[in-house]
Amino acid sequence: MTSKIQNPIPLPAIRRLPAYLRLLKAYKIEGETWVSATSLAQELRYKPIQVRKDMAWTGVEGKPKVGFNIDDLIFAIKFQLGWDNTTDAVLIGVGNLGKALVGYKGFENYGLKILSIHDTDPQKIGTKLGRLIIQPMNVLEDSIKRFGIHIAILTTPTEYVQGIAERLVTAGITGIWNFAPGKLKLPADIVIQRTDLATSFAELSSKIKNQIIK
């Protein structure tokens, strides 16, 4: 018998994991030890069967009538997301969005640790943001190599993004979280995650529009 092939967890399921994690932590704080798929589903307005499927991806087994062990689920979800060990990152572009990300308290919970922040603005360079000092762009590669960073967060204006991204790849970055619009053209083995405010707003306004039509 060959070893069971572990299918990759589907993207929609991955997207739901942080919501579960958040809720599980809340249950834990309330002193709960077990939770049923049914109650998670009710809370998040998902279908119970979907929650059970998602839980199956984490590898945690539940007990009929009792549910799932909350600690096990928290551990398994964090592991699945790679949040079990902190993921170090560099951030480029200390505008309002950059500041928002650096200051976002939730991130350490989520395994993300911004170790180095860079900008081109001479007025900003050298000043402190939280516990970090804003660095110039010419030490970008230095920072990445010194800290052994693999993830970069790009919050610069659109026109600079492609050029910076290429520098990042050369410096050894393997994952880029890009907040600027437009597709980055990079080698296929670089993982690119784009968060585009326009896309989110597109969903909202399209839904509103369709609701009005209906």
Next chain:
Amino acid sequence: MTSKIQNPIPLPAIRRLPAYLRLLKAYKIEGETWVSATSLAQELRYKPIQVRKDMAWTGVEGKPKVGFNIDDLIFAIKFQLGWDNTTDAVLIGVGNLGKALVGYKGFENYGLKILSIHDTDPQKIGTKLGRLIIQPMNVLEDSIKRFGIHIAILTTPTEYVQGIAERLVTAGITGIWNFAPGKLKLPADIVIQRTDLATSFAELSSKIKNQIIK
């Protein structure tokens, strides 16, 4: 013959529309009049057939060998997204993220116009952010009614979100763009769009993790 039932455009297609729009505007600036699905696909790294399907949703017809009229596509995509007439919004929570959104130049392009911004912090209230003055929370309902606003952007700390959302609904808001984690519990006819940084980061770190395993 009964009238043809217009299926709703699928969500994944809606999410791709802003990318097309961006690219089409760039082509237009370069003086182009026509564009083929093939070239759009190449630029965005989609499959040509997918682009053609997406274009079909806009209702614009292409010409074999020539492609699609760029102006027609721009108009149709904007219409589809409800971006043809500016969508007025109120923003609550002028932290870094709120500031980033208010200052985001792209939004007017995308049909979003933030008309009123509110916060609880007495230090912030009365000060200017761009051309807007930060308002206290007790005039929230006034602002919504005075401007006839239907969309609210929520960038407040998590714990206040549910309460504020309920006020918004009472005041006549029909769409909420929520940046805080957690599900809002609101009447079913309220359109809620959640943009969660944790979810985006979950995708990125899961992809990176799986790539390492592979």
Next chain:
DNA sequence: TAGATTGTTAATCGATTAACAATC
């Protein structure tokens, strides 16, 4: 005309959901 490109129809793929036996 020849060939590139559209648009339609059908096939495929993958996620969600339903049904139900297993089980604590």
Next chain:
DNA sequence: TAGATTGTTAATCGATTAACAATC
């Protein structure tokens, strides 16, 4: 035990992709 809940298998649903005729 009885009943709630899990986990598996199959059905359904919906989006993507393939194939190809139509056409400028």
